[in-house]
Amino acid sequence: MSTFTPVSTLGEFGLIGRIRALIEGDAPPEDLIMGIGDDAAVYRVSDTMAHVVTTDALIEAVHFDRAFAPMSHLGWKAISVNASDVVAMNADPKWATVTLGIPRNMSVEMVDSLYEGMDRASKAYDMQIVGGDTTTAHALYISVTVVGEAPLSQLVFRRGAEVGDMVCVSGDVGGAYAGLKVLLDQRQALNDLGDAYEPELDGLRYVISRQLQPKARLDVVRALRKARVKPTAMIDISDGVGSEIHHIAAASQVGATIRVPALPFDAETRAVADQFMEDVDAWALFGGEDYELLFTVRPDDVPRVDAIGGISVVGTIEEATKGVRSYSPETGLIPLSSAGYQHSFGDGGAA
Amino acid sequence: MSTFTPVSTLGEFGLIGRIRALIEGDAPPEDLIMGIGDDAAVYRVSDTMAHVVTTDALIEAVHFDRAFAPMSHLGWKAISVNASDVVAMNADPKWATVTLGIPRNMSVEMVDSLYEGMDRASKAYDMQIVGGDTTTAHALYISVTVVGEAPLSQLVFRRGAEVGDMVCVSGDVGGAYAGLKVLLDQRQALNDLGDAYEPELDGLRYVISRQLQPKARLDVVRALRKARVKPTAMIDISDGVGSEIHHIAAASQVGATIRVPALPFDAETRAVADQFMEDVDAWALFGGEDYELLFTVRPDDVPRVDAIGGISVVGTIEEATKGVRSYSPETGLIPLSSAGYQHSFGDGGAA
Numbered sequence: 001m002s003t004f005t006p007v008s009t010l011g012e013f014g015l016i017g018r019i020r021a022l023i024e025g026d027a028p029p030e031d032l033i034m035g036i037g038d039d040a041a042v043y044r045v046s047d048t049m050a051h052v053v054t055t056d057a058l059i060e061a062v063h064f065d066r067a068f069a070p071m072s073h074l075g076w077k078a079i080s081v082n083a084s085d086v087v088a089m090n091a092d093p094k095w096a097t098v099t100l101g102i103p104r105n106m107s108v109e110m111v112d113s114l115y116e117g118m119d120r121a122s123k124a125y126d127m128q129i130v131g132g133d134t135t136t137a138h139a140l141y142i143s144v145t146v147v148g149e150a151p152l153s154q155l156v157f158r159r160g161a162e163v164g165d166m167v168c169v170s171g172d173v174g175g176a177y178a179g180l181k182v183l184l185d186q187r188q189a190l191n192d193l194g195d196a197y198e199p200e201l202d203g204l205r206y207v208i209s210r211q212l213q214p215k216a217r218l219d220v221v222r223a224l225r226k227a228r229v230k231p232t233a234m235i236d237i238s239d240g241v242g243s244e245i246h247h248i249a250a251a252s253q254v255g256a257t258i259r260v261p262a263l264p265f266d267a268e269t270r271a272v273a274d275q276f277m278e279d280v281d282a283w284a285l286f287g288g289e290d291y292e293l294l295f296t297v298r299p300d301d302v303p304r305v306d307a308i309g310g311i312s313v314v315g316t317i318e319e320a321t322k323g324v325r326s327y328s329p330e331t332g333l334i335p336l337s338s339a340g341y342q343h344s345f346g347d348g349g350a351a
Numbered sequence: 352m353s354t355f356t357p358v359s360t361l362g363e364f365g366l367i368g369r370i371r372a373l374i375e376g377d378a379p380p381e382d383l384i385m386g387i388g389d390d391a392a393v394y395r396v397s398d399t400m401a402h403v404v405t406t407d408a409l410i411e412a413v414h415f416d417r418a419f420a421p422m423s424h425l426g427w428k429a430i431s432v433n434a435s436d437v438v439a440m441n442a443d444p445k446w447a448t449v450t451l452g453i454p455r456n457m458s459v460e461m462v463d464s465l466y467e468g469m470d471r472a473s474k475a476y477d478m479q480i481v482g483g484d485t486t487t488a489h490a491l492y493i494s495v496t497v498v499g500e501a502p503l504s505q506l507v508f509r510r511g512a513e514v515g516d517m518v519c520v521s522g523d524v525g526g527a528y529a530g531l532k533v534l535l536d537q538r539q540a541l542n543d544l545g546d547a548y549e550p551e552l553d554g555l556r557y558v559i560s561r562q563l564q565p566k567a568r569l570d571v572v573r574a575l576r577k578a579r580v581k582p583t584a585m586i587d588i589s590d591g592v593g594s595e596i597h598h599i600a601a602a603s604q605v606g607a608t609i610r611v612p613a614l615p616f617d618a619e620t621r622a623v624a625d626q627f628m629e630d631v632d633a634w635a636l637f638g639g640e641d642y643e644l645l646f647t648v649r650p651d652d653v654p655r656v657d658a659i660g661g662i663s664v665v666g667t668i669e670e671a672t673k674g675v676r677s678y679s680p681e682t683g684l685i686p687l688s689s690a691g692y693q694h695s696f697g698d699g700g701a702a
Contacts, residue, residue, distance in 0.1 A: 003458070004458040004460065005459040006455075006458065006459070007396070007453055007457060007458065007459055007462060009459070010459060015459070015462065015485055016483075016485065018459070018462075018463070019462075019466055019483070020483075022463065022466045022467065022470060023385075023466060023469070023470045023473070023479075023480045028479065029445075029479055029545060032446075032479060032481060034480070035479070035481045036482055036483070037480065038583055040482065041446065041448070041482040043445070043446060043481070045396040045400070045402070046395065046396065046397040046400070049396070049397070051396070051402070051498075053446060053448055053481065053482060053496075053498065054448070054482060055448040055449070055482060055483060055494075055496060056450070056484045057452065057484055057486055057494065058451045059452060059486055059487075059488050059489075061489070062486060062487055062488065063486070076457050094380075094394070095392065095404060097392070097404055097405070097406040097496055099407070099408045099450075099494040099496075101408065101410060101492065101587060102358055104357075106358060107354070107355040107356050107357065107358065108356040108357070108358055108361060108366070108369070109354050109355065109356060110359070111358060111366065111369075111370075112369070112373065115373045116373065117372055118374070119373060122374070128374075128379065128383060128386070129374045130383060130386045130387065130392035130394070130404065131386070131387055131391065131392040131405060131406060132367075132370070132387070132406060132492075133406050133407045133408055133413070134366055134367065134370070135408055135410055136413055137410055137413065137490075137492070138412070138489050138490050139488075139489050141452065141492065143406075143408065143450040143484075143494040145404075145406060145448055145450075147404065147498065171407050172518070176501050190586050207655075208431055219359060260474075291641045305509050309553060315608040331622035
């Protein structure tokens with residue numbers, strides 16, 4: 001190789017775009033409904049049904065610190081983040097495969113605990129682990145692939161938002177980021193205090209659980225179906241509301257305004273932000289890994305969405321020329337940064 | 352955790368058995384046809400069709416040495432070993448997802464080359480990469496999941512072999528192991544000679560290509576279908592004939608005899624074995640990573656198998672009480688070790 005361009009110069013989305021151009025050069029197969037470019041790929045399996053497939057890896061020192069992530073929580077999270085991508089297509093997760101890289105310092109009991117967590121999550125989402133591969137590795141890594149299914153007519157993509165649609169967020173956001181801040185803080189305390197360290201978890205349990213054991217919101221899409229509301233576009237919140245709304249806007253060729261005061265956060269998230277003397281609105285807007293759903297609905301559907309409960313209307317879809325903006329009384333209407341959340345337990349030794 | 356049992360005390364198959372017990376405790380879903388325990392998991396997608404799914408990872412310093420594996424070959428191999436598992440179910444590979452862990456010392460150009468190899472393999476097998484995940488990592492790892500499809504009536508499992516069936520091997524075996532020996536030898540020469548090292552590849556190109564760019568034998572199962580031969584049982588040869596025949600025997604509850612002189616090997620494989628003063632028959636019997644197919648057919652089908660060409664009849668299926676044996680004029684009929692091939696570019700720092 002005569003040229004060495006560091007991968008860091010492209011960033012994750014740049015790299016994905018480059019890969020997409022490499023492998024999608026030719027005419028796609030006719031039963032491929034969606035390749036790279038949404039939460040999951042979609043292909044037809046019969047006249048009426050589609051399957052969706054997604055894959056995501058959790059890597060030690062990149063996505064988690066083993067000292068603060070019990071194995072069973074890691075297993076839960078590895079399944080949940082993939083199930084969440086399936087749910088974001090308005091599909092139901094069905095089958096999972098797991099590739100596990102196991103370092104020397106992991107015991108059989110730890111592997112058991114990891115699988116216990118994966119199995120618990122699988123049951124929670126009515127899905128089944130059906131296969132996998134285990135191998136030795138330098139550090140723990142967990143790569144999960146989940147296949148889901150949906151009637152063709154039920155699928156929701158990022159690209160369907162239309163001007164006038166309302167932007168909704170399920171549950172609350174910013175909590176997983178608050179949990180990350182707390183865990184990094186505890187790690188520092190452990191380093192500083194050594195054996196004298198004692199975890200202080202009062203008033204932190206919710207945000208820590210948001211970081212360590214996020215839930216895929218299968219319950220939300222099921223409630224929407226029951227209420228006969230089909231979102232016009234949907235994405236799961238892995239990189240933060242501020243980043244995800246840009247994906248919907250770009251795929252749908254529209255603009256959007258997010259009303260920051262409308263973003264839902266838990267009281268514990270606010271208390272932690274206050275402790276760190278940071279702005280809870282920024283955490284709600286840019287914090288990642290909540291795995292809530294960001295979706296758009298027709299204005300007519302808002303009463304039925306409200307009746308479900310636990311869903312906040314946080315913005316509106318506008319003409320593309322208006323771009324993606326945020327509004328708060330303090331800032332007024334300003335362009336919204338697309339900066340994605342950086343998973344920050346370390347950089348895995350990478351660029 | 353109060354107990355620390357090293358994973359190495361279980362071995363890969365022991366660990367898989369333990370995992371299987373953990374996650375398959377309950378009643379399996381009715382559309383799951385095969386979970387853990389064959390080359391791929393199988394689930395029904397319509398009244399007549401099934402999908403199969405498999406996942407396999409390649410990890411730097413465990414499965415390959417980057418100094419001797421061009422990126423495009425690695426990409427080819429990562430897709431091929433998964434396609435091979437799909438083919439071993441008598442299914443056609445259709446869709447792939449790729450999880451890539453990228454270390455700091457890999458360039459964009461190397462990632463391009465890796466995907467070029469994956470794309471080339473995908474085209475060779477009429478399949479398509481539809482999604483993936485890229486992340487930073489400590490070392491290069493490539494985890495691939497492939498989904499394939501087949502009519503329900505076409506599927507072949509490990510469990511279908513019956514007494515009297517003939518055991519067949521496609522292509523030739525032992526070559527990938529010969530290639531591994533050569534590459535390890537060249538690595539030693541590079542270490543010893545430094546800048547003075549020059550690779551000597553004459554007479555070694557075939558075995559090296561067997562190690563670095565194995566082919567999934569989709570062509571073989573297609574030829575069998577065309578000849579209206581449905582194997583009674585099938586497995587791909589990733590861990591060696593001696594190991595795979597045990598899997599078929601165990602799943603089918605039968606015994607088997609492998610006739611060692613009937614095992615097919617290439618002249619170059621023999622020449623390399625001679626150079627190393629080792630027994631080429633042992634390489635053919637126990638060498639792994641050829642990704643040929645080991646399958647059983649009814650005796651009536653043998654003429655149609657012979658007419659296809661490139662397939663060797665190497666043994667017979669017998670009563671379970673006889674166990675799994677090998678025969679050669681030198682040894683007579685002896686029990687065949689089930690020792691699987693150990694991928695041996697290193698141990699990845701693991702137990």
